Amino acid sequence: MGWKRTSRRELLKASAAVAGGFTLGDIAALQAQAHDHPPTPGSQNDHPMILGSKELTEYGQRSRYVTSVRIAHPIGGRPSPDAFGKQFHIATPLQDSVGVITPSSLHYVATTRGSYMPDIDPKLHTLTIHGLVDQPLTLTMDDLKRFPSVTRLHFIECAGNRHTPQQKTVQETHGMTSCAEWTGVPLSTLLKECGLKGGATWFVAEGAEEVKGASSMPITKAMDDCLIAYGMNGEALRPQNGFPVRLIPPGFEGIFHTKYLRRIKVVDRYYMNYNDFGHLRADPKELALSEQIGPKSVITYPSGGQQLPGRGFYEISGLAWSGGGAIRTVEVSTDGGKKWNLAELKTTPQRMAHVRFGYQWTWDGSATEILSRATDEIGQVQALREQIAQWWNVPVERNYRVPGLDNSIMPWKIAKDGSVTNGLA
Amino acid sequence: MGSLRLVTILLPTIVLLVGSPAFAQSPTYGVGRTPTAEEIRRMDISIGPTGEELPPGRGTAKEGAQVFEQKGCVACHGPAGLGGMAPELQSKKGQDVPIWKRERILPLRSPFATTVWDYIRRGMPAMNEGTLTANEVYSLTAYLLFLNKVIAEDEVLDQQSLPKVKMPIGDDYAKLHEWKPRTPRLEGYPY
Numbered sequence: 211m212g213w214k215r216t217s218r219r220e221l222l223k224a225s226a227a228v229a230g231g232f233t234l235g236d237i238a239a240l241q242a243q244a245h246d247h248p249p250t251p252g253s254q255n256d257h258p259m260i261l262g263s264k265e266l267t268e269y270g271q272r273s274r275y276v277t278s279v280r281i282a283h284p285i286g287g288r289p290s291p292d293a294f295g296k297q298f299h300i301a302t303p304l305q306d307s308v309g310v311i312t313p314s315s316l317h318y319v320a321t322t323r324g325s326y327m328p329d330i331d332p333k334l335h336t337l338t339i340h341g342l343v344d345q346p347l348t349l350t351m352d353d354l355k356r357f358p359s360v361t362r363l364h365f366i367e368c369a370g371n372r373h374t375p376q377q378k379t380v381q382e383t384h385g386m387t388s389c390a391e392w393t394g395v396p397l398s399t400l401l402k403e404c405g406l407k408g409g410a411t412w413f414v415a416e417g418a419e420e421v422k423g424a425s426s427m428p429i430t431k432a433m434d435d436c437l438i439a440y441g442m443n444g445e446a447l448r449p450q451n452g453f454p455v456r457l458i459p460p461g462f463e464g465i466f467h468t469k470y471l472r473r474i475k476v477v478d479r480y481y482m483n484y485n486d487f488g489h490l491r492a493d494p495k496e497l498a499l500s501e502q503i504g505p506k507s508v509i510t511y512p513s514g515g516q517q518l519p520g521r522g523f524y525e526i527s528g529l530a531w532s533g534g535g536a537i538r539t540v541e542v543s544t545d546g547g548k549k550w551n552l553a554e555l556k557t558t559p560q561r562m563a564h565v566r567f568g569y570q571w572t573w574d575g576s577a578t579e580i581l582s583r584a585t586d587e588i589g590q591v592q593a594l595r596e597q598i599a600q601w602w603n604v605p606v607e608r609n610y611r612v613p614g615l616d617n618s619i620m621p622w623k624i625a626k627d628g629s630v631t632n633g634l635a
Numbered sequence: 636m637g638s639l640r641l642v643t644i645l646l647p648t649i650v651l652l653v654g655s656p657a658f659a660q661s662p663t664y665g666v667g668r669t670p671t672a673e674e675i676r677r678m679d680i681s682i683g684p685t686g687e688e689l690p691p692g693r694g695t696a697k698e699g700a701q702v703f704e705q706k707g708c709v710a711c712h713g714p715a716g717l718g719g720m721a722p723e724l725q726s727k728k729g730q731d732v733p734i735w736k737r738e739r740i741l742p743l744r745s746p747f748a749t750t751v752w753d754y755i756r757r758g759m760p761a762m763n764e765g766t767l768t769a770n771e772v773y774s775l776t777a778y779l780l781f782l783n784k785v786i787a788e789d790e791v792l793d794q795q796s797l798p799k800v801k802m803p804i805g806d807d808y809a810k811l812h813e814w815k816p817r818t819p820r821l822e823g824y825p826y
Contacts, residue, residue, distance in 0.1 A: 323758075340675050348674070349667040356666045403662050414681050420764050422757040424681060434816040473678060480811065481683045482747050484754040490744065492735050494809035495821055501811065502820040535817060590819050593826035601824070617826065 278306035280316055283370065285382055288324065296324040297450065299370060301385025304510045304529065310363065310557050310564040312388035314443045319450045320368045320386065320464055322423045322485060328470055330418065332446075332454040337438070341413070341476035344405030351454050354440060357395040357403075362437065363563035365389040365531045367503055368464040372616040375608055375634040380513040383620060383632070387506075387531065389564035390451075392458050393441030398433045401476070409478040415457045418470040424483040425466050427459055429476065435460050435561075438471065460562035461502055461533030463615060499614020503533030505592045506617035507540055507567070507584035518628035521575035526553075529564045532586035536561045539585045542569035546579035546621070547594070553582070561587075573624070579633050581621045594619045595634075608634075680765075682753040686798030689752070692769030693793040696786070699778025702771045706760050716782055721761075725782040734804045742779035746808055748792075748800035752776045773797070 249255040265271070282290045283301035290298045300319040302312055312318075332351045340346035371386035406429070413432050416424040427436075437458040440447060447453040452469030459466050465485055480486065491497040507530035512518055526544070530537045536559040541550040556566040567582070584592045595618040599606040602613060612618050621633025682688050694702075703709060709719070716724025728737045734744060742751045756772045758764055767775070777792045786792075786800060812822075 338670055338675070338678060340670065340679065345662070346670050346675060347667045348670040353667045357664060403664060403667075416681070420758075420762075422680065422764070424757070428811075428814040430814055430816065475679065475681050477681075477683060479684065481681060482745070482750045483681070484741070484750065484758065487741060487745055487750055487754075490746070491809045492807070494812065495824070497809040498812055498821040499824070501814065504820060504826055534819060588817055588819060591825060598826055601826070614820075 278303040278316070280318070281381060281385070283318075283382070283386055285377065290319070292324060294324075296326055297321050298324045299368065299386065300450075301381050302388045304380045304385055304387075304508070305513050305516065307510055307529070308527075308566075310389050310529070310566050311443060312390055314390065314445070314448050314451065317388040317390060317442075317448070317451055318366070318368065318386050320370070321419070322421055322465065325419050325421060327449045328419050329449070330454055330470060335418070335454050335472070337455060337471055337473070339400055339404050339474045339476070341474075342407040342410040342478060343401070343476050344407060347400065347404050349400075351440065354395060354438065354455065357399055359393055359441075360396055360437065361391060361393040361441070362460075363389060363391050363560050364437075364458055364460045365562060365564045366458070366464050366467050367506075367531070367615070369500065369615055372612070373618070373620050373632075373634065375632060377514070377632060379515040380508060380510050380620075383514070384508045386464070387529075387564075389529075389531070390442050391444065392437055392439040394437045394439035394455070394458070397436035397438055397457070397474070400438065400474075401429075401432060404476075406476065410476045412477050412480055414473075414475045414477060414481050414483060415466075415468040415471060416473040416475070417452070417456075417468045418472040421484075423465075423468065423485055424481075425468060425485045426477075426481045426483060427462070427466055431459055431462070461535075463500065463503060466501075493613075496613045503531075503615050504617035505532040505534065505537070505584045505586045505590045506530065507537075507582040507592060508620045509542070509580055509582050509622055512580070512624065512630045513622055514630055514632050516630045518573060518624065518630065520628060521573050523570070523572050526569040526571050526580060526582075527556075528553075528567055528582050530567055530582070530584035531562070531564045532584065532590060533562060534590050535587040536563070537565045537584055538587045540565070540567040541583045541585075542567070542571075543581045543583075544569075544571050544578060547581055547619075550583060559587075575626065577624065577626050579621050579623050581619050581633070583619055592617055592619055680753070680757050682749045682756075684747045684749055684798065686749050686794065689749070689794045689797060690769045691794060692773050693791055694770050694772070694774030694777050695791055696774075696777045696781035696788045698770075699774035699776070699781070702767075702774050703778055706767070706771070708760060708775075711761065716779065724779055726784075730784055730803070734807065740783065742776070742785065743783040744802075744804055746802055746804050746806075748776060748780060748785075748797050748802060751779060752797060755779075 280300045283299040288298045290300050302316050302318045336348050338348045368386035373383035377383045410429050412426050414424050439458045440455045455471050457468040457471050489500050509528040511527045530540045540553040542553045543550050553567040553569040556568050559565045596606050598612050623631045623633045711719050711721035712724050713719030726738050726743050755775050773792045780786045781788050
């Protein structure tokens, strides 16, 4: 065997050298200089050429000129990775986003208390459903993929996605939301397969990471639209997003989207898991605002830290989403909220998914403030912080904390010199 | 051996005969397998408020103080749960202060002692999660509840007594309203 391999390799080397007129050494040298090799003078090629490589053949990568990356969230908070190699919170670069899909590499990441990513062999992973069911069920990943699948767009947003006067960019203010195409099996399919027993009112979803994060959710949510997702943006989930399988309860706060899903227990009451303890509130109104996400939108261009080159035409662009359903309308104001104009929806609004909006605007060069406001299909309207404070009957202070998830309107200030800054500052 | 083999032969037959037709809602796809009761018992680490899933075992605060030292809890949480890098575990405010004005410490504010037990077993000690014995978890739970003056130092926690521990919060916390699809997150809240 050994000599055969050697001889084949020798043969290949020889034939490559003959066919291409290069030795392997020449090719390596060419590859090394590919990026700074200038075009031949007089040729019609304006740019250096990227040499093909095994890596580019197998799994493509973006241009070296596209440098948009995620950052640890919040600024000045715990780093990711930390000194122990644990992941904490990582925010999506929304300022550079186009369309509604967040690339898997740029999807936001959050972990309950800082966590290592489990390196799960999908052949060994199982999902077990038990508790108040007629027949418990254990599924391998292969089993799971045999069930009828669905593919849907859904956003996930972290409860920590709050905007404050101290933040500078939209990545800092809103980067803890992302939207991906998820493929999997409806949880209702699996629960019907098991058969729900009387008294089944809640379920606990549990992950396989080291803390075995678990959350209680209503069984009505499970039967309505929860997805057991193994696919993300056309390929397998990434480890940071729960490989090989995670729960998607569309429109619920991020923490409910249990990653590395290994167990679902159907129960007859709220189980008050550690993750649920994080939602413990004195006020039932505030608690209700910490489950399903409200209507929300943000302008991603122009946004904090960006610079308008001068007066003239711009298309204001942004994202809108709601945990209550699809977005019905988005309005944009370019005069600090005096007049609201209907924005154009650039994509078909889908339930619990980002929609891209645009508004055509000619800037006259004067200082102003731009804002966006989303309304969803069940009539919930995104509000100014002042309106929310008024509803709660509290004064609006600079660092006013919106109860529940912060879905208040985000203002961006545009100065005469075209610089864009946080309107809350 | 003989009886074991008999079981091996008979079991699938029994499941086949009794299993499928017995259920009102028979499986549609028939994909996957039924886990054994023992498999479920081993993986079911969810301890609900009734404590029905608690394993046998027992422990007191005195024993828990020793476990807290032995298992290295002190390294992250500090001696007696104070002054470490990890979250503090002992309240510094008096019992006369209303619970919602006191610290957000699990073995103080949790409505159920079972949640404390559940989290210690599933989530601690960091890097060696899930390695504590039932007795060690009962002991640590007792110790942390004692540090927060929820139970007495000599109180024994076990399957029966743990779910009965009266937590200081009592019933003074919000319950989730019934969630319904396609409805606002909070009725009457326009935003």
